[in-house]
Amino acid sequence: MKYKSGIGMFPIPMSHGLTVGEFAQMVNGEGWLANKVKCNIKLLRLPITTMICLIPFR
Numbered sequence: 001m002k003y004k005s006g007i008g009m010f011p012i013p014m015s016h017g018l019t020v021g022e023f024a025q026m027v028n029g030e031g032w033l034a035n036k037v038k039c040n041i042k043l044l045r046l047p048i049t050t051m052i053c054l055i056p057f058r
Contacts, residue, residue: 008014010032018026021043028039 010027016023024039024041025043027033028041033039
């Protein structure tokens with residue numbers, strides 16, 4: 001990358017719409033970590049019923 005910023009370490013928009021897991025997989029797959037380090041990532045899919053909404057629906 002020719003230009004780097006202290007705001008974003010990776011070449012994607014700040015508002016990207018990815019989950020943390022999707023972002024981790026992309027960083028790993030693109031080799032964006034220092035020295036092309038690859039992390040061991042294990043993602044778990046949880047059923048939607050396990051999610052809790054903290055703001056009541058009106």
